[in-house]
Amino acid sequence: MKSFGFTNYGGPDVIQEFERDIPTPKTNQVLIKVAAFAINPYEGYLRQGQFSNGQPLTAPFYLGSDLVGQIVAVDPSVTDYQVGDWVINHRAKSGYSQYVTASTNKIMRRPLTLPVPIAASLPTTGIAAYNAWYHFANIKPTDQIAIIGVTGGVGSLLAQIALYNHQQVLGIANHRHEKVAHELGVQNFLAYDQLPSDTSWQHQQTVVFNTLLGGHDHGLANQLLAPKSQLICFNDNDIQLTAPAAEKITIHYRGAATDHETFEFWTKYLAERSLQIAIDQVRPATLANVRDAHASLTKPHFGKQVLTWAD
Ligand SMILES: NC(=O)c1ccc[n+]([C@@H]2O[C@H](COP(=O)([O-])OP(=O)(O)OC[C@H]3O[C@@H](n4cnc5c(N)ncnc54)[C@H](OP(=O)(O)O)[C@@H]3O)[C@@H](O)[C@H]2O)c1
Structure with missing residues (x-):
C-alpha cells in the first residue's frame, strides 16, 4: 500500500510516497481501507520539525491524523464493528495511507448522510472544538461568546456546538466569509478587516475563542474581552491580556477528553443535526496533490x- 510521509524536516517537497505492507489488526483493532484523509495545520508544523522539542520524530514519519473509510477486516476480539462499516478515525500518525489499523476507541461510525470529505475533516477539529467548549472553557448560560475565525475548521465546529447549546455567537472572520458565517447559524458577525468605526462592540465578550491559524488574533482579543473574561487559545501565543481579571487558557491534549468521549458527542450531534465544515478542495491522493495541499497551509x-484514494 501507499503512505505519504517524510524522512527530513522541511517544506512540502520533503513529503515522499512510501510503499508499505498492509498492517494486520491486533486485539480490539479493525483494518480500514481509507477512502479519504484530510490535512491539518498540525501536520504542516510536524513536517517543519516545529513539534520535535529536541526529540526528533523517528524517520520515516508517516503523516496523517484524520480519515474516513470502510472496515475490511476485524480482529476476532472486536464485536461492535464489522466488515463493511464506514468509520471515521483519529490517530497520531499514518493517516495519509491506503490502509490503517485502528483501535475501536479511536473510531466512530460515519452516518451515511455525512459526506465523505466532511467526515474526513471532523476528527482533529471536532476533538479540539469539543474539548475547548466542554473541558477548557467554563461556559455559563449568561456568557457573551465570540469566536475569532468562526468559518475555519475549529471555529465553525465551535459555532455549531455553541448553537447546539442555545448560546448566541458573535462570529468574527474576514469579511469575505460573512455569508458562510450566517449559513452556520451565527447570529452576529464582525469582519476583523472592516471593523465598525463606533466602539460599542468592544469589551462586551465574556468568552472569546481564538481559532485563527497560528493563533494570530489581529489584536482583537483585548478589544473584545470584558473584565473577568476567558480567552481560549488553540496555539501558544504572546497575547498579554489587558482586561481586569481576564484569564488566558490554551487547550492541550493533557487533561482533555478521550477521543471516545468526543466521538460519542459527535455521534449524538449527527443523529440530531447536520454538520458543516468548509471544504476547499477534494482531489486524488497523489504525491503532487499532497505536497500542494501542504503548501496551501501557509497561504491564506x-x-x-481532502485527498481521496481510488476504489
Ligand atoms: N491545540 C490543539 O489541540 C489544536 C487542534 C486543532 C487545531 N489547532 C490549531 O488551531 C488553529 C485553527 O485550526 P483550523 O484547522 O481551524 O485552521 P484553518 O481552518 O486552516 O484556519 C482557521 C482560520 O485562519 C485563517 N487563516 C487561513 N489562512 C491563514 C493564514 N495563512 N494566516 C493566518 N490566518 C489564516 C482563516 O480565517 P479568515 O479567512 O477569516 O482570516 C481560517 O478560517 C491552527 O493554528 C491549528 O494548528 C490546535
Missing part, C-alpha cells in the same frame, strides 16, 4: 484540503 486559505 479557506476550507479543508
Whole structure:
C-alpha cells in the first residue's frame, strides 16, 4: 500500500510516497481501507520539525491524523464493528495511507448522510472544538461568546456546538466569509478587516475563542474581552491580556477528553443535526496533490484540503 510521509524536516517537497505492507489488526483493532484523509495545520508544523522539542520524530514519519473509510477486516476480539462499516478515525500518525489499523476507541461510525470529505475533516477539529467548549472553557448560560475565525475548521465546529447549546455567537472572520458565517447559524458577525468605526462592540465578550491559524488574533482579543473574561487559545501565543481579571487558557491534549468521549458527542450531534465544515478542495491522493495541499497551509486559505484514494 501507499503512505505519504517524510524522512527530513522541511517544506512540502520533503513529503515522499512510501510503499508499505498492509498492517494486520491486533486485539480490539479493525483494518480500514481509507477512502479519504484530510490535512491539518498540525501536520504542516510536524513536517517543519516545529513539534520535535529536541526529540526528533523517528524517520520515516508517516503523516496523517484524520480519515474516513470502510472496515475490511476485524480482529476476532472486536464485536461492535464489522466488515463493511464506514468509520471515521483519529490517530497520531499514518493517516495519509491506503490502509490503517485502528483501535475501536479511536473510531466512530460515519452516518451515511455525512459526506465523505466532511467526515474526513471532523476528527482533529471536532476533538479540539469539543474539548475547548466542554473541558477548557467554563461556559455559563449568561456568557457573551465570540469566536475569532468562526468559518475555519475549529471555529465553525465551535459555532455549531455553541448553537447546539442555545448560546448566541458573535462570529468574527474576514469579511469575505460573512455569508458562510450566517449559513452556520451565527447570529452576529464582525469582519476583523472592516471593523465598525463606533466602539460599542468592544469589551462586551465574556468568552472569546481564538481559532485563527497560528493563533494570530489581529489584536482583537483585548478589544473584545470584558473584565473577568476567558480567552481560549488553540496555539501558544504572546497575547498579554489587558482586561481586569481576564484569564488566558490554551487547550492541550493533557487533561482533555478521550477521543471516545468526543466521538460519542459527535455521534449524538449527527443523529440530531447536520454538520458543516468548509471544504476547499477534494482531489486524488497523489504525491503532487499532497505536497500542494501542504503548501496551501501557509497561504491564506479557506476550507479543508481532502485527498481521496481510488476504489
Ligand atoms: N491545540 C490543539 O489541540 C489544536 C487542534 C486543532 C487545531 N489547532 C490549531 O488551531 C488553529 C485553527 O485550526 P483550523 O484547522 O481551524 O485552521 P484553518 O481552518 O486552516 O484556519 C482557521 C482560520 O485562519 C485563517 N487563516 C487561513 N489562512 C491563514 C493564514 N495563512 N494566516 C493566518 N490566518 C489564516 C482563516 O480565517 P479568515 O479567512 O477569516 O482570516 C481560517 O478560517 C491552527 O493554528 C491549528 O494548528 C490546535
